[in-house]
Amino acid sequence: MTKFSRKIRNYIITGVLKFSFMLKLKRIPVLPNVIDLEPTNLCNLKCSHCPNPYWVRKKKNLRLDQFEYIVRQLPNLMYIKLQGIGEPFLNPELFEMIRKAEDFGIDVGLTTNGMVYNDKIRDGMQKIKKMKITVSVDALSNDVVQILRRGSHIDTLKKNIASLREDSKFTCNDFSFWSVITKDNIHGLLSIIMFGKSVDVNSISFQMFLNDWSSEQIKNIIVDQKIEDIYDYQSEIEEAKIMANENKVQLNVVTQNYYTRNNKCIWPYTRIFIDVDGNVVPCCIISDAAVITMGNVFEQPLQEIWNSEKYIQFREDIKTHNLRDYCKNCYSE
Ligand SMILES: C[S@@+](CC[C@H](N)C(=O)[O-])C[C@H]1O[C@@H](n2cnc3c(N)ncnc32)[C@H](O)[C@@H]1O
Numbered sequence: 001m002t003k004f005s006r007k008i009r010n011y012i013i014t015g016v017l018k019f020s021f022m023l024k025l026k027r028i029p030v031l032p033n034v035i036d037l038e039p040t041n042l043c044n045l046k047c048s049h050c051p052n053p054y055w056v057r058k059k060k061n062l063r064l065d066q067f068e069y070i071v072r073q074l075p076n077l078m079y080i081k082l083q084g085i086g087e088p089f090l091n092p093e094l095f096e097m098i099r100k101a102e103d104f105g106i107d108v109g110l111t112t113n114g115m116v117y118n119d120k121i122r123d124g125m126q127k128i129k130k131m132k133i134t135v136s137v138d139a140l141s142n143d144v145v146q147i148l149r150r151g152s153h154i155d156t157l158k159k160n161i162a163s164l165r166e167d168s169k170f171t172c173n174d175f176s177f178w179s180v181i182t183k184d185n186i187h188g189l190l191s192i193i194m195f196g197k198s199v200d201v202n203s204i205s206f207q208m209f210l211n212d213w214s215s216e217q218i219k220n221i222i223v224d225q226k227i228e229d230i231y232d233y234q235s236e237i238e239e240a241k242i243m244a245n246e247n248k249v250q251l252n253v254v255t256q257n258y259y260t261r262n263n264k265c266i267w268p269y270t271r272i273f274i275d276v277d278g279n280v281v282p283c284c285i286i287s288d289a290a291v292i293t294m295g296n297v298f299e300q301p302l303q304e305i306w307n308s309e310k311y312i313q314f315r316e317d318i319k320t321h322n323l324r325d326y327c328k329n330c331y332s333e
């Protein structure tokens, strides 16, 4: 299939998915063209806001053959966010996966903690055609990263980001920072902007809310860090916006995008999250198959899972506003 005909097909598939959402169909006639796929749940850091360090499940990498098995089940696929709850660069087959995706004409993006960088990654970076890279940069002072992103070290982080930027300058079509803002790093926003400028980022996003990952256990661990509950951050954000503007850095401030009765969640109609074990989870806000799983791609065809009774019921619950507890946090009414 030529690039042009793929584009046309994607246009049609996107239209069908959007239409299915608008009509709140129970059965979706086409499979998603965008997915989140977790290449690993191994991680080298222990961030205080992330469930990964607290999980008791087996830590492992997705294998290349498993990756291909999943991708082959999704004929409409145009984009894979190759990331879940783990550090993507720890998977030794990551670049083979990206190249495989390229063979299928699929674009790839990922988020990295910036604390894994070596010759193999450098080599891989230079061989791929194009990808979107986001680096999580929550702070640039060692005192603060030791609270938020335990195991990270600022000198190494900065060095790795500079190398990653340089090595991907011909292959990365979007190089951005993502910062989760808590009470601990709210005073370090300007240094993130200036560092972003120094490595020529395409954009920086400040996420002003914490995900509780729909789990009671995690909710209890991260709850006291939620900045929106304890601190009026407007003046820091205004200052950051001015500095970004003066330095021509594109800054996005992401506040919680609450769904409402009239603006319902789109995920169950258009997109899926697949974890490293092949479990299909409704979205990346949940990410955790222990909370809910729709089926397993290694045990059942994805086509069947996507229109299974379980998925149909899930869509019905979203449509009728009979929200599960783990969905209630995404809604303001
Ligand atoms: C789960 S990590 C996986 C990728 C990689 N390990 C990293 O840290 O960039 C993806 C993003 O989720 C963010 N994150 C982790 N816990 C979060 C939480 N409770 N609320 C919001 N974002 C969170 C991380 O800071 C990171 O930017």
Ligand code: SF4
Pocket: 043, 044, 045, 046, 047, 050, 051, 052, 053, 084, 085, 086, 087, 113, 149
């Ligand atoms: S946020 Fe990323 S780096 Fe931090 S523990 Fe979670 S998966 Fe690891």
Ligand code: SF4
Pocket: 265, 266, 267, 268, 282, 283, 284, 285, 286, 326, 327, 328, 330
């Ligand atoms: S409403 Fe439910 S399915 Fe939708 S993003 Fe939130 S947790 Fe996920």
